[in-house]
Amino acid sequence: MAYLSDIEIAQSIKMEPIGKIAAKIDIDEDSYEPYGKYKAKLDLSILNRENENGKLILVTAITPTPAGEGKTTTTIGLSDGLRKIGKKSVVALREPSLGPVFGVKGGAAGGGYAQVVPMEDINLHFTGDFHAIGAANNLLAAMLDNHIYQGNALNIDPRRITWHRCVDMNDRQLRFVTNGLGGRINGVPREDAYDITVASEIMAVLCLSESLSDLKARLSRIIVGYTYNDEPVTAGDLKAAGAMTALLRDALKPNLVQTLEGTPAIVHGGPFANIAHGCNSVIATRMAMKLGDYAVTEAGFGADLGAEKFLDIKCRVAGLKPSAVVVVATVRALKMHGGRAKTELGQEDLVALEKGLPNLLRHVSNITEVYKLPAVVAVNRFPTDTDAEVALVIKKCAELGVKAILSDVWAKGGDGGTELAEEVVRLCDEGENNFSFSYPDEYSIEKKIEAVVQRVYRGAGINIVPAAQKQIDKLTSMGLSNLPVCIAKTQYSFSDDMTKLGAPEDFTVTVRNVKVSAGAGFIVVLTGDIMTMPGLPKVPAAEKIDVLEDGTMVGLF
Numbered sequence: 001m002a003y004l005s006d007i008e009i010a011q012s013i014k015m016e017p018i019g020k021i022a023a024k025i026d027i028d029e030d031s032y033e034p035y036g037k038y039k040a041k042l043d044l045s046i047l048n049r050e051n052e053n054g055k056l057i058l059v060t061a062i063t064p065t066p067a068g069e070g071k072t073t074t075t076i077g078l079s080d081g082l083r084k085i086g087k088k089s090v091v092a093l094r095e096p097s098l099g100p101v102f103g104v105k106g107g108a109a110g111g112g113y114a115q116v117v118p119m120e121d122i123n124l125h126f127t128g129d130f131h132a133i134g135a136a137n138n139l140l141a142a143m144l145d146n147h148i149y150q151g152n153a154l155n156i157d158p159r160r161i162t163w164h165r166c167v168d169m170n171d172r173q174l175r176f177v178t179n180g181l182g183g184r185i186n187g188v189p190r191e192d193a194y195d196i197t198v199a200s201e202i203m204a205v206l207c208l209s210e211s212l213s214d215l216k217a218r219l220s221r222i223i224v225g226y227t228y229n230d231e232p233v234t235a236g237d238l239k240a241a242g243a244m245t246a247l248l249r250d251a252l253k254p255n256l257v258q259t260l261e262g263t264p265a266i267v268h269g270g271p272f273a274n275i276a277h278g279c280n281s282v283i284a285t286r287m288a289m290k291l292g293d294y295a296v297t298e299a300g301f302g303a304d305l306g307a308e309k310f311l312d313i314k315c316r317v318a319g320l321k322p323s324a325v326v327v328v329a330t331v332r333a334l335k336m337h338g339g340r341a342k343t344e345l346g347q348e349d350l351v352a353l354e355k356g357l358p359n360l361l362r363h364v365s366n367i368t369e370v371y372k373l374p375a376v377v378a379v380n381r382f383p384t385d386t387d388a389e390v391a392l393v394i395k396k397c398a399e400l401g402v403k404a405i406l407s408d409v410w411a412k413g414g415d416g417g418t419e420l421a422e423e424v425v426r427l428c429d430e431g432e433n434n435f436s437f438s439y440p441d442e443y444s445i446e447k448k449i450e451a452v453v454q455r456v457y458r459g460a461g462i463n464i465v466p467a468a469q470k471q472i473d474k475l476t477s478m479g480l481s482n483l484p485v486c487i488a489k490t491q492y493s494f495s496d497d498m499t500k501l502g503a504p505e506d507f508t509v510t511v512r513n514v515k516v517s518a519g520a521g522f523i524v525v526l527t528g529d530i531m532t533m534p535g536l537p538k539v540p541a542a543e544k545i546d547v548l549e550d551g552t553m554v555g556l557f
Helices: 006-012 018-024 044-048 071-084 098-102 119-123 129-149 201-208 212-221 241-248 282-291 303-318 331-337 350-370 387-399 409-430 445-457 466-477
Strands: 032-034 040-042 055-061 089-093 114-117 156-161 165-167 177-179 190-192 194-196 223-227 232-234 255-259 264-267 294-298 324-329 375-380 403-407 461-464 485-488 508-517 522-527
Touching: 006 114, 006 119, 018 032, 018 255, 018 264, 044 282, 055 071, 055 282, 055 303, 055 350, 055 409, 071 089, 071 114, 071 255, 071 294, 071 324, 071 375, 071 403, 071 409, 089 282, 114 119, 114 409, 129 156, 129 165, 129 201, 129 223, 129 241, 156 190, 201 212, 201 241, 201 303, 201 508, 212 241, 264 282, 282 294, 282 303, 294 409, 303 350, 303 445, 303 485, 324 331, 324 350, 324 409, 331 350, 331 387, 350 375, 350 387, 350 445, 375 387, 375 409, 387 403, 403 409, 445 461, 445 466, 445 485, 445 508, 445 522, 461 466, 466 508
Parallel strands: 055 294, 055 324, 089 264, 089 294, 165 194, 324 375, 375 403, 461 508, 485 522
Antiparallel strands: 032 040, 040 255, 114 255, 156 223, 177 190, 223 232, 255 264, 508 522
């Protein structure tokens, strides 16, 4: 049987005008700014509404594999499913980065009959938010280097500049560069680097800001380097925050689009979860809660990354409390965690499945036992999954006191997500919810890292290299140890070694670099071989993307 591609499905659906989508959640014409027929920017005044906030649903997943999990697809399908059972739902998602779109992953607007549209726009330039973030980031870099060139009144040490330029593309050639060459008129020579835009602190700042004034204050606090006297230098010191805020003024406003079934969708911000905090903006999440009785959002990669950062950073900073958590899994991915090759996943294998199930069970127990939140497992079913395999997953989840429900939203849209929606509603109303963080604010930086490694990853402990310990000591002396930690590590394992699949034990996580994102308000901890600028694969997804003579786009997922 031939299946339509995601882009073919998206192109076959007639979208509703954005005004009709806005009306579904009581947004009048004065509260949104259309970007064409099917997109709009939402006014921040919506946050001032006095109605009671809706319930917040977090969708996360098992440790990702090349077999796929379908987290975004499930998030969208669940929101459609809630509408199908008569609930007023709004879905809140991150914006895709051009790096993965043109690299390995392809599009990131859901899949099958659970997508947000217009998917071509969302996956590419959308409303220009990422371009604005990149421009603000690189304006700060330009003003920093210009300050040094023009006399360096702040006494900045060029060897201790921590601010990188950025571009929203996977480009390994830019990981380490030397600039300012060609004589005095062309700047001061120094070593530099580029990050991908979604790893920029500007992205984190935008996604954690609560207002325009908060955005400006956070931008001012960004530390760009240190003086010869070992004092931090900020964007505020460089008088850059006002101009950066001007570039980000419209980008701070969330974007309204729709699902294939016309459910309102807010898509805004997009920090990576393996190298940043992996959640959409606080403003978008709060707006979804203002506009719907149920706000369904997602966090990137597995629950050890996106969900941990959503709960320990975003919820802590914004004072949010989820009402329920959905953990997405596939039989195929669990068999890979059990040692089965990707080419063999179509065959029933209860032995490999049982070996891989501890990965799912660890994520679930983290949600219910560490964070003390009610959870449900969504089994994203594939045609090759057998009844015996599905029954094994359901049985093992039941032993933890968690229900596992088949989700068929890829093939059926909202109709395939109604059972999951019913369970989510039940958990919101009846589930035991004693939400707590994995560590308290007063822990030292070292103890916070260790708490995440031991309580969430279930590792034996941490190994802090001497250079990283020196950085921790410096940040502690600056009075920054009260900040939460944002641990950057591989998405493919609970450990910092991507080859350790399943549920590894007795491993040690190596901390090799620690730095502060003072504007965002967290400590960044780099582990293992994690990099903030990905590279393209041997055969990039970009090679398959094209535009036909009539303007129709093809090959985008």
